[in-house]
Amino acid sequence: MALIADILMAAGAFGAAIYCYILSARLKKFSTLETGMGGAIAVLSVQVDDMTRALDQARNAASGSAAALQGLNARADAAAIRLELLLASMHDLPSPKASPLADRWNPAPESDPEDAAEKRLRFVRRRSMRDGLEAAE
Secondary structure: OHHHHHHHHHHHHHHHHHHHHHHHHHHHHOOOOOOOOOHHHEEEEEHHHHHHHHHHHHHHHHHHHHHHHHHHHHHHHHHHHHHHHHHHHHOOOOOOOHHHOHHHHHHOOOOOOOHHHHHHOOOOOOOOOHHHHHOOO
16 A cells, blocks of 8 residues: 555656756746746836836826916905996996086987087098199100
């Protein structure tokens, strides 16, 4: 029985040695940087680093744009407040009828059409003296 146990143990050790040899060969192929999975992992690692840098740049640009937009928004709010104050102060101005220039803004309707015709400006066209002259050739 000891002989059979020794033969089975030698066969198991031989099988484990073959398994380790095959595993070693596959691991060498896997870890080469030029070809195989090692190369693919190295390329992906470089791409991840590039994408991380691009993401950081985009984040910095977005935060700068957000800060500029907040500044513009604050300026617009201040301008809106000033406009509201100006509009509110327009209520304190005298009415146009009380001002001396009221006739220019709101002229009174003419009651007499003959008076309106007399007040209307008239334009006279005159022919120039050049119409009768001929051009020299």
